[in-house]
Amino acid sequence: MLLPVEGGDRSARETVDFSRIVAFTDGVFAIAITLLVLSLEVPSDLPGSELRDFLADSWGQLFAYFLSFAVIGRFWIAHHAYFAMLHSFDARLLVLNLAYLSLVVLVPFPTEILGEYGDRTDAVLLYALVLGTTSLLGWVMLRYTLRRGHVRPDALEQAARAAAGSVLPAIVFYASIPVSLLSPGVAQLVWLGMLADAFRGRR
Amino acid sequence: MLLPVEGGDRSARETVDFSRIVAFTDGVFAIAITLLVLSLEVPSDLPGSELRDFLADSWGQLFAYFLSFAVIGRFWIAHHAYFAMLHSFDARLLVLNLAYLSLVVLVPFPTEILGEYGDRTDAVLLYALVLGTTSLLGWVMLRYTLRRGHVRPDALEQAARAAAGSVLPAIVFYASIPVSLLSPGVAQLVWLGMLADAFRGRR
Amino acid sequence: MLLPVEGGDRSARETVDFSRIVAFTDGVFAIAITLLVLSLEVPSDLPGSELRDFLADSWGQLFAYFLSFAVIGRFWIAHHAYFAMLHSFDARLLVLNLAYLSLVVLVPFPTEILGEYGDRTDAVLLYALVLGTTSLLGWVMLRYTLRRGHVRPDALEQAARAAAGSVLPAIVFYASIPVSLLSPGVAQLVWLGMLADAFRGRR
Amino acid sequence: MLLPVEGGDRSARETVDFSRIVAFTDGVFAIAITLLVLSLEVPSDLPGSELRDFLADSWGQLFAYFLSFAVIGRFWIAHHAYFAMLHSFDARLLVLNLAYLSLVVLVPFPTEILGEYGDRTDAVLLYALVLGTTSLLGWVMLRYTLRRGHVRPDALEQAARAAAGSVLPAIVFYASIPVSLLSPGVAQLVWLGMLADAFRGRR
Numbered sequence: 001m002l003l004p005v006e007g008g009d010r011s012a013r014e015t016v017d018f019s020r021i022v023a024f025t026d027g028v029f030a031i032a033i034t035l036l037v038l039s040l041e042v043p044s045d046l047p048g049s050e051l052r053d054f055l056a057d058s059w060g061q062l063f064a065y066f067l068s069f070a071v072i073g074r075f076w077i078a079h080h081a082y083f084a085m086l087h088s089f090d091a092r093l094l095v096l097n098l099a100y101l102s103l104v105v106l107v108p109f110p111t112e113i114l115g116e117y118g119d120r121t122d123a124v125l126l127y128a129l130v131l132g133t134t135s136l137l138g139w140v141m142l143r144y145t146l147r148r149g150h151v152r153p154d155a156l157e158q159a160a161r162a163a164a165g166s167v168l169p170a171i172v173f174y175a176s177i178p179v180s181l182l183s184p185g186v187a188q189l190v191w192l193g194m195l196a197d198a199f200r201g202r203r
Numbered sequence: 204m205l206l207p208v209e210g211g212d213r214s215a216r217e218t219v220d221f222s223r224i225v226a227f228t229d230g231v232f233a234i235a236i237t238l239l240v241l242s243l244e245v246p247s248d249l250p251g252s253e254l255r256d257f258l259a260d261s262w263g264q265l266f267a268y269f270l271s272f273a274v275i276g277r278f279w280i281a282h283h284a285y286f287a288m289l290h291s292f293d294a295r296l297l298v299l300n301l302a303y304l305s306l307v308v309l310v311p312f313p314t315e316i317l318g319e320y321g322d323r324t325d326a327v328l329l330y331a332l333v334l335g336t337t338s339l340l341g342w343v344m345l346r347y348t349l350r351r352g353h354v355r356p357d358a359l360e361q362a363a364r365a366a367a368g369s370v371l372p373a374i375v376f377y378a379s380i381p382v383s384l385l386s387p388g389v390a391q392l393v394w395l396g397m398l399a400d401a402f403r404g405r406r
Numbered sequence: 407m408l409l410p411v412e413g414g415d416r417s418a419r420e421t422v423d424f425s426r427i428v429a430f431t432d433g434v435f436a437i438a439i440t441l442l443v444l445s446l447e448v449p450s451d452l453p454g455s456e457l458r459d460f461l462a463d464s465w466g467q468l469f470a471y472f473l474s475f476a477v478i479g480r481f482w483i484a485h486h487a488y489f490a491m492l493h494s495f496d497a498r499l500l501v502l503n504l505a506y507l508s509l510v511v512l513v514p515f516p517t518e519i520l521g522e523y524g525d526r527t528d529a530v531l532l533y534a535l536v537l538g539t540t541s542l543l544g545w546v547m548l549r550y551t552l553r554r555g556h557v558r559p560d561a562l563e564q565a566a567r568a569a570a571g572s573v574l575p576a577i578v579f580y581a582s583i584p585v586s587l588l589s590p591g592v593a594q595l596v597w598l599g600m601l602a603d604a605f606r607g608r609r
Numbered sequence: 610m611l612l613p614v615e616g617g618d619r620s621a622r623e624t625v626d627f628s629r630i631v632a633f634t635d636g637v638f639a640i641a642i643t644l645l646v647l648s649l650e651v652p653s654d655l656p657g658s659e660l661r662d663f664l665a666d667s668w669g670q671l672f673a674y675f676l677s678f679a680v681i682g683r684f685w686i687a688h689h690a691y692f693a694m695l696h697s698f699d700a701r702l703l704v705l706n707l708a709y710l711s712l713v714v715l716v717p718f719p720t721e722i723l724g725e726y727g728d729r730t731d732a733v734l735l736y737a738l739v740l741g742t743t744s745l746l747g748w749v750m751l752r753y754t755l756r757r758g759h760v761r762p763d764a765l766e767q768a769a770r771a772a773a774g775s776v777l778p779a780i781v782f783y784a785s786i787p788v789s790l791l792s793p794g795v796a797q798l799v800w801l802g803m804l805a806d807a808f809r810g811r812r
Contacts, residue, residue, distance in 0.1 A: 031234055
């Protein structure tokens, strides 16, 4: 599927092969979400009792794994709905999309740190910072699209609602930074509450 | 391909781009199955005789690799047949599918533990627990689809048969948990028997 | 694209969604070839002179990387040509294809061992064994397809030629096993000769 | 989509399934760009103060991550525009494309070394060498396509411009090699300048 660039000129030079961009984006999301499992490391040569201790201590890592899986999954659903609203595209949006993906791909890094050091302020703060910035960039991208007239006319209302909805996780993640200074555990509960709400499908 | 949500309303808001969901799901399956190879770790700087010992001791890791490759491959074939039966979709099914994928993606973790510690009850029990729960969630997803009327009328009989078939691995994996307390080896033989049966294509 | 199963019956039950199988297969090839880079490990905290030594010693690992990239690339080209010849499919072929992929995905493991221990018979022997068996299974799959009548009539001659061509790497890899007992270096030169010939496009 | 080989003969033997090549290429790009995150390693069992030190010292690794993400992203955009200009294909181009991809896939290796040892000439030199050679091969591929008449007539002017544009990063990366002998930091600033220019969309 070819989408016109800057709302109209359909010459060969001025179209982008939108389906390749979608496939690339989906591929990056699928790989980033799958690489999360690599944050779960398995030590070698543990004696019997220590294997049990290791597994018992894995809950922090599993929590971080499922948390990030849910967050990236939610981002993907939002991105998917977002791209379905477009009827044109431009070169700057391509760059914005790449910048957004560079943060999505980064998520396994703060996830591994959170899984390893989930009870410490530094780990929670880094996670909130990366995920908040990712959400913010998603919102910037959507705002840009609306301003440049890339949204299909019949989807304008939905896009405005989506923009409002996508600013929420940015606020929650950033707001959890001061919370994490007081209590890393409470900050993580705030994230869970937001996710539970997001997946109830009200968007 | 767009599928209607909740059996009928085709407005832009109420459709999901089913082909993107399929592509994302297939991508996640393909990556998860390929990451299994990363559970085979290669030590550095072994002297000649120890390299041979290392390779001779790799059979446990290779067994775990091929076992999980076959299990994920089987899950993928079942999922593939399952999605081909749908004629509509809803937001909750999208979330169920993500939850299912979060367990499929997790499989390399118990696989690596099984490869490293395959003779211990803890490793076998963890593997049975994760794979049994994955199978169970697959069954839940199929039951949900049937109850909500998302299955094509001409595929109803096939879907009922698939649901019956997909509950079987859940039962076998869970039933192997008490077996693993007595003998980790016998539990693994039970899994192999189930897989051999599944691949004989009777489904 | 739906292909009939066992040459004709087009009922919903008896077709496979061939394009999903192709996409899954291509995805697995793309991931397996890309994971090869993970066999190149970077040590931390080397002092200046040792970084230079490490890089100077990386040639063995880079050789193994490019060798396996070329081999998997060649397998992918062959598989690609092979799937283009089919006009039907069956459940056993799906299982054969998965078994074939389980060996392709395994390639990064012998590659890493070859990169680390390329001057030792054990490493070369393991590589020859895995790659020879992968080639052999590719040939088995093609023979099976021909015997079951899944090849398009106009591609029969080409398929017979491809089958003859695909047995060659299996023979060369297996034949290099006794050679590796005498000289690991000569065995690797034999592989390079075969690859150079394969990429000259005579297929 | 099938493209004729060598400009015309459309027999089954002489076409390549171009869409599978595109999908494979995009998949490899998407995986290579995502594997960059694995260059960010997380140490275990750091005491509180050392976790903070580790994060404070991560800027070099994050710089290398974002740099390579931008470079691979830029390569992908260029490749994407390039493939859209073709109207035929040949077997040698398939091999050239694979050789090009083998360098793209290698990028996480010099990236990890740059992230770990960014202040040393050896690391900067290796990075410049790999990325310069990748750019050069991209240019060779484009020149080959033009010479063989695989470019659509209406895209000839654009292709000539793209060829001129794609030789630039090769020159900049190679020219930064002598610079890195004097100052690794200045060499990296040169790369940033080139990237900023490339993303301003003048292509």
